[in-house]
Amino acid sequence: MLKDELIANxxxxxxxxxxxxxxxxxxxxxxxxxxxLGKTAILVQIALDNMLHDRQVMHISVGQNIGKTKSWYDDIxxxxxxxxxxxEIMAVKDEISRNRMIMTFNAATFNRxxxxxxxxxxxxxxxxxxxxxxxxxLDFAKIDRRLLEDMRDMQRASKxxxxxxxxxxxxxxxxxxxxxxxxxxxxLDPDDQGDGxxxxxxxxxxxxxxxxxxxxxxxxxxxxxxx
Amino acid sequence: xxxxLEKVRNIGISAHIDSGKTTLTERILFYTDKIHAIHExxxxxxxxxxxxxxxxxxxxxxxxxxxxxxxxxxGYDVNIIDTPGHVDFTIEVERALRVLDGAVLILCxxxxxxxxxxxxxxxxxxxxVPRIVFxxxxxxxxxxxxxxxxxxREKLKLNAVPMQIPIGLEGDLVGVVDLVKMRxxxxxxxxxxxxxxxxxxxxxxAQADEKREELLDAASMFSDDLMESxxxxxxxxxxxxxxxxxxxxxxxxxxxxxxxxxxxxxxVQALLDSVISYLPAPKEIENIALDLNxxxxxxxxxxDPDAPLVCLAxxxxxxxxxxxxxxxxxxxxxxKGDVIINNRTGKKVKIGRLxxxxxxxxxxxxxxxxxxxxxxxxxxxxxxxxxxxxxxxMSMSSMHVPxxxxxxxxxxxxxxxxxxxxxxxxxxxKEDPTFRTFVDHETGDTIVSGMGELHLEVYIERMKREYxxxxxxxxxxxxxxxTITKKAEFNYTHKKQTGGSGQFGRVGGxxxxxxxxxxxxxxxxVGGVIPRExxxxxxxxxxxxxxxxxxxxxxxxxxxxxxxxxxSHSVDSSDVAFQLAAKGAFKEGYFKAGPVLMEPIMKVVxxxxxxxxxxxxxxINQRRGMIIxxxxxxxxxxxxxxxxxxxxxxxxxxxRSLTQGKAEFTMEFARYNPVPKGIVDDxxxxxxxxxxxx
Numbered sequence: 001m002l003k004d005e006l007i008a009n010x011x012x013x014x015x016x017x018x019x020x021x022x023x024x025x026x027x028x029x030x031x032x033x034x035x036x037l038g039k040t041a042i043l044v045q046i047a048l049d050n051m052l053h054d055r056q057v058m059h060i061s062v063g064q065n066i067g068k069t070k071s072w073y074d075d076i077x078x079x080x081x082x083x084x085x086x087x088e089i090m091a092v093k094d095e096i097s098r099n100r101m102i103m104t105f106n107a108a109t110f111n112r113x114x115x116x117x118x119x120x121x122x123x124x125x126x127x128x129x130x131x132x133x134x135x136x137x138l139d140f141a142k143i144d145r146r147l148l149e150d151m152r153d154m155q156r157a158s159k160x161x162x163x164x165x166x167x168x169x170x171x172x173x174x175x176x177x178x179x180x181x182x183x184x185x186x187x188l189d190p191d192d193q194g195d196g197x198x199x200x201x202x203x204x205x206x207x208x209x210x211x212x213x214x215x216x217x218x219x220x221x222x223x224x225x226x227x
Numbered sequence: 228x229x230x231x232l233e234k235v236r237n238i239g240i241s242a243h244i245d246s247g248k249t250t251l252t253e254r255i256l257f258y259t260d261k262i263h264a265i266h267e268x269x270x271x272x273x274x275x276x277x278x279x280x281x282x283x284x285x286x287x288x289x290x291x292x293x294x295x296x297x298x299x300x301x302g303y304d305v306n307i308i309d310t311p312g313h314v315d316f317t318i319e320v321e322r323a324l325r326v327l328d329g330a331v332l333i334l335c336x337x338x339x340x341x342x343x344x345x346x347x348x349x350x351x352x353x354x355x356v357p358r359i360v361f362x363x364x365x366x367x368x369x370x371x372x373x374x375x376x377x378x379x380r381e382k383l384k385l386n387a388v389p390m391q392i393p394i395g396l397e398g399d400l401v402g403v404v405d406l407v408k409m410r411x412x413x414x415x416x417x418x419x420x421x422x423x424x425x426x427x428x429x430x431x432x433a434q435a436d437e438k439r440e441e442l443l444d445a446a447s448m449f450s451d452d453l454m455e456s457x458x459x460x461x462x463x464x465x466x467x468x469x470x471x472x473x474x475x476x477x478x479x480x481x482x483x484x485x486x487x488x489x490x491x492x493x494x495v496q497a498l499l500d501s502v503i504s505y506l507p508a509p510k511e512i513e514n515i516a517l518d519l520n521x522x523x524x525x526x527x528x529x530x531d532p533d534a535p536l537v538c539l540a541x542x543x544x545x546x547x548x549x550x551x552x553x554x555x556x557x558x559x560x561x562x563k564g565d566v567i568i569n570n571r572t573g574k575k576v577k578i579g580r581l582x583x584x585x586x587x588x589x590x591x592x593x594x595x596x597x598x599x600x601x602x603x604x605x606x607x608x609x610x611x612x613x614x615x616x617x618x619x620x621m622s623m624s625s626m627h628v629p630x631x632x633x634x635x636x637x638x639x640x641x642x643x644x645x646x647x648x649x650x651x652x653x654x655x656x657k658e659d660p661t662f663r664t665f666v667d668h669e670t671g672d673t674i675v676s677g678m679g680e681l682h683l684e685v686y687i688e689r690m691k692r693e694y695x696x697x698x699x700x701x702x703x704x705x706x707x708x709x710t711i712t713k714k715a716e717f718n719y720t721h722k723k724q725t726g727g728s729g730q731f732g733r734v735g736g737x738x739x740x741x742x743x744x745x746x747x748x749x750x751x752x753v754g755g756v757i758p759r760e761x762x763x764x765x766x767x768x769x770x771x772x773x774x775x776x777x778x779x780x781x782x783x784x785x786x787x788x789x790x791x792x793x794x795s796h797s798v799d800s801s802d803v804a805f806q807l808a809a810k811g812a813f814k815e816g817y818f819k820a821g822p823v824l825m826e827p828i829m830k831v832v833x834x835x836x837x838x839x840x841x842x843x844x845x846x847i848n849q850r851r852g853m854i855i856x857x858x859x860x861x862x863x864x865x866x867x868x869x870x871x872x873x874x875x876x877x878x879x880x881x882x883r884s885l886t887q888g889k890a891e892f893t894m895e896f897a898r899y900n901p902v903p904k905g906i907v908d909d910x911x912x913x914x915x916x917x918x919x920x921x
Binding site (some may be wrong): 007030047052059069070086087094097098101102104105106109114118121122125126127128 | 319428740840841844845853854855856857858859867902
């Protein structure tokens with residue numbers, strides 16, 4: 001079945017199990033890179049992995065509209081399911097899209113109380129109960145540490161996994177001062193040789209799922225992680 | 228006399244419902260001396276606005292059909308199409324856009340860009356219509372043209388450039404500052420007909436300077452001369468700015484934004500000036516037709532009055548004098564007494580009367596040239612037909628027509644009504660391709676189908692008012708479909724060989740889901756086990772089975788039937804025998820092929836104050852809806868979702884009471900999806916119960 005194949009073939013599945021075999025604890029994760037290397041694609045693949053496991057994901061898009069965010073999922077889904085029939089892809093997509101909700105905010109209006117209010121609205125009415133949030137498009141250069149600390153508190157209190165993406169302008173992740181707030185930090189780096197290859201480096205993982213320094217590769221055309 | 232095509236503008240006025248399109252058109256007609264008194268849409272004088280020509284429109288205060296009207300401003304001929312704003316009438320909007328050269332997109336200064344404006348804007352982009360924006364209702368409490376301009380950039384992705392700033396807002400609105408001429412314009416007199424120009428008020432000077440800078444920045448992208456003039460310093464010539472803005476607008480890369488209040492008579496004349504200045508003349512737009520004599524090759528039409536005629540019938544109306552057909556000429560000349568050809572039917576048509584329409588009044592004319600929008604009398608045709616002169620055979624490219632998603636049964640109250648109802652249905656189906664009708668042979672009911680509840684309601688009302696045909700309408704029914712999900716084999720023998728002439732036919736093969744299309748028949752018979760002459764009988768048998776699926780009696784789509792085996796009898800096999808064998812084979816295979824019931828899923832967009840977000844999401848969830856996403860914008864939230872149509876009946880009432888009438892929604896067909904397993908039995912039982920009742 002296509003769904004099982006997709007789960008089995010996803011290299012990002014490594015973040016689900018700790019080295020001791022237990023389920024990985026909820027985490028606060030961060031994907032960093034220079035612009036255009038595929039941060040959103042990584043977040044979408046993390047979200048898709050959850051959705052395929054019938055776990056609900058809230059995709060929070062700061063500054064991007066619903067249609068564009070949705071098309072990211074459609075494109076990545078088509079890329080990871082290469083070889084499957086259109087019908088099979090549609091069936092899986094129909095099934096798992098119930099596990100995703102997109103929420104878009106203006107950069108200026110995004111904050112913890114607002115997000116929490118929206119989430120509680122959904123959870124209390126039994127409309128949607130996410131186990132993972134992916135937050136894409138937040139400008140780390142403009143937000144202050146308080147917001148991230150708030151989000152960290154919220155993540156611990158609600159036992160949700162929260163993944164962020166952040167743009168860096170130099171090769172070094174040191175540009176982001178708040179790395180200490182994250183359990184896992186992944187970095188997308190282009191190959192030094194300039195031959196178009198992109199690597200996904202695990203800079204930090206305190207949940208014990210992945211060894212620090214583990215490198216995965218990204219298909220530069222589809223931005224899908226190969227493993 | 229040859230007309231100067233430079234001096235013609237065909238424009239549409241298009242926008243969200245209740246943003247004041249009809250009021251604006253009314254004012255335009257007043258200022259262009261076409262009408263002599265102003266009547267409000269929901270006015271106390273009970274006359275209603277002139278463009279809302281149908282009684283029903285006047286009563287509901289909404290525009291249903293786009294009436295074409297002609298006026299003259301500053302020596303320019305302006306044809307205006309007033310288009311409906313409700314999404315159920317989208318085909319009307321699309322058809323109007325097809326024949327227009329430019330459009331005015333009206334937005335409410337309080338409501339801003341709402342979901343219907345997004346739909347209309349998308350349609351304008353599809354038909355490459357250059358547009359200008361008029362932010363109306365600046366007299367209303369909460370008016371904020373700056374916010375709306377921001378929304379145009381963000382939500383409509385248009386390069387919106389303000390051309391004016393308001394002098395006063397809300398109740399204090401008295402005029403506008405023209406950022407091109409840098410003058411204040413005041414609208415005075417009872418009906419705003421007295422225009423007074425003055426210096427810019429001191430308190431607005433700084434804001435005006437800043438906005439003019441922005442305007443010059445944006446416009447200079449389209450003119451090197453303007454850029455140079457700005458860099459040289461000193462006064463920038465007005466005509467240089469205007470021609471740069473015009474160039475940007477025609478290239479669809481810039482959208483000039485004007486402001487005002489049609490209701491309070493502010494800013495309308497300036498908008499008319501801008502229609503002349505910034506929207507295209509017919510010859511500035513490239514129109515393409517398909518040459519039917521040349522394998523439908525695309526041909527650019529010439530706008531030449533001496534070229535062979537090409538014109539498009541884009542709207543029909545039934546008036547006192549018979550059918551009135553609105554046509555737009557693209558090239559050549561339409562002359563009273565000419566004989567033209569309807570390229571769909573091949574029939575010759577003689578032009579009797581030719582008129583220019585001003586809402587319900589008309590002006591007789593003898594000749595119409597390229598770019599004109601006129602009406603013909605007594606021409607039998609359907610909406611969307613192309614007429615040409617006898618020496619060419621062209622068709623304007625076909626329009627995108629969505630399939631109806633909702634139907635209901637109607638019954639005339641008496642025999643007399645029955646005739647009128649038929650006449651009305653005949654007319655409406657010709658006028659509107661999304662409105663369809665047929666007779667259900669089992670129940671004998673007349674079924675009408677269309678794009679939404681309101682769409683059908685309006686036609687039922689029109690039957691009563693215009694044709695005196697009162698009908699009883701049943702509950703709206705969802706247009707379900709059936710399809711199969713897996714491959715299944717069949718091998719069926721139809722045999723009746725006892726007494727009289729016998730019947731024999733065996734059909735073997737398989738059926739499988741078809742990814743695209745409704746039905747496909749594949750003949751893989753080898754060795755003549757089914758004789759050639761009976762192959763088409765098998766096809767007929769399968770086709771007949773598609774009309775009514777065995778699961779719940781709905782049409783079956785997405786099936787490929789392949790025959791690869793069979794048997795015949797030299798005497799007893801016949802066309803009928805093989806048709807019956809194929810029907811039996813279909814039935815046999817169908818249940819093995821995992822048949823499912825499919826329901827129309829609608830894209831539902833709800834907009835409302837953020838405080839009601841939770842409630843709105845709850846209401847969607849209760850309706851088996853899937854929330855795709857939410858978008859927060861200040862105090863407003865937009866919720867995008869997909870909801871089965873069967874769950875949407877009466878939603879407007881629910882939403883109103885849930886949000887104190889502050890939220891609204893639009894709905895359009897998205898796709899067909901299988902009815903979930905958990906409820907499919909209930910749905911089928913309900914459908915059967917309803918049928919039994921009949």
